[in-house]
Amino acid sequence: MKLTVHGALSVRQRGLSLIELLVAMVIGLIVTLAVTSVITVGEGKRRTTTSTNDMDQAGAYAAYLLDRAVRSAGSSLTQSTQPTDRGVFGCRLNVASLLPASAFPAPFAKNFKAASDLRVAPVLIAKSQSDAGSDVLVVMGGDAVAGGVPRGLTDPGSANTLSMDNTVGISTDDLVLVSQNGTADCLLEQVTGTSTKVLTVGGTYYTAGKTTSLQTLAASTSTYVTPLGNPANGNVQFQLFGVGDSSTLYGYDLLQGGGTATAQALADGVIQMRALYGLDTNGDGILDAWADPGATGYDISTVMTTTATLRQIVAVRVSLVMRSASKERDPVSAASLTLFGDAVDASKKSLAQTVTLTGADDTHYRYRVVDFTVPLRNMLLLP
Template structure:
């Protein structure tokens, strides 16, 4: 018989059974898989959102740069056509030894015209002539203190001097364009000194001329001097814009201001840039038609040599195609992108262009089209 004061023996502690352990592991795996799936989906959405935002910001920045450049195109040049032509539009550009002897740097090296062929115009579009096969945009202009008003020579000058009735508003270091109606060449020159009625030429941008000499132009009172601005102030613009092989929009300073001899990257993720000319065909100051820069009469060689066509161009429509940096697992884009679907030429023919996405995994990226029109305000001021 057990004593009344004795305690019961403790129950032995037991662990999980195999079935309980397997059930717990299964539940844990299910929870882990669910959490991992949520994290993976969330991370994918985050990368897509970030990549899309970066693409949108790059597009907005590229559009801002191009708008700012094109909007001022023709400044200091447009007045050289009033009231009579001073030989600026369409003249062959000479700018000391700064222009390359053969090809321009990438992305303007493979197809774009050589420096020997380049002529003066507010805006030029070279269709499909960048190294990546997109259009090249050429913008020229200046912002001189003297307002870009051309001045005629009053007395014969020399290979280093220009004589005129006054030199007000023109300072040492300024650039001027020396031209003459009926003469093919025009010369960019830099002022190295001034007096009341004489400009002395010299410095980095001095050129004696090629087929047309400065001395020959300086000797004629039918020659005009158009102030362009001062490169030290950043108000002289002779720029190229184009897309390179690495999906980047580049800009190139034709005058190499600041000693920069190569093209500079402006915006990432740009795979195509295409543009149209906006025309005022009847001279009423209103855009009434578009022109494809590849059409007959509107290729770059014809436009820059035809003053009447240059004067008709009052706007430029630009379309940028941007690609996201983040590759998606699945197909997320169509096989082609249509640009300028609503644009028509003077005969009402559609000017829509198609960009085909044929590369490996192209359809696994997202794309944006930034389409905008820039008026050439200096050309719109012409009567």
């Protein structure tokens, strides 16, 4: 018997072989790794760019704050030196229970040495005296609207009254500075009442005087009263600036006008602040040389008690060292930064300063040096 098989069909394979699947998986992994690498690199660059931009903006803002404060330094005070000295520059500042002080809050608590003997000056620089080792800027000035023209006393006053030719332009709550040439102390007082020729003082900022009494000054016709303006307007400034913890620039109001006894954070990312005095040594209104606040004769203790030196200071040069918040995997910065590389003193000696990055990871951050010069316009207006 013969068996015949009809309709035999060939079986055709369908889909991918194992080898083809493995090849496809390898290609997919390579593409995934490539895309991931591109995203990772892009994200790293984005973080770096964002961190750098934040650092630049913080530096610009810090420079703006310092420029605004220093540029108006000496307002209402500078006219006290011409045509005769009224005893304002270099006088020991007495303010209620605030000044003289035993110490100031951080970052001015540990190293700032002038707290107990702070003198009136448009600008002072305390070399390396913040808690973090930066320079400290001391800025003083009043409200330009007040005029700042000193007025001599015409009749004896008392422990809370000052008698003068007129009280035009002085209002209740204004601050005035009571000084006398040859007297070490000057007293900052607040006006609580006015009549045609008499100011009554008292209020928040009243001081009877610690070593020189207000009654003694008020009794002498060689005493002068300098209007400073109303502190509520925000233009009366007696401030400290310096770098503290967490790479932050702080400001402290010596008058505690905001009701706070602590320093206020102003800008972050600031690891160092250094400053130089700009001097007009011949009185022609042109900056002639720079001076390091650590040099002999230019330390804060000497400058603030030497009127002739205070008169020569017509500018301040400031360098801020900014650090980015983003840490890089590899070192991206040199181990040191140079500040004031082109500055020289009167003898042509270089005043360049070096900031050394000593921390183990310091070079893994990016840095910027913000360098700017601020003219003291009120000092430049003096004859």
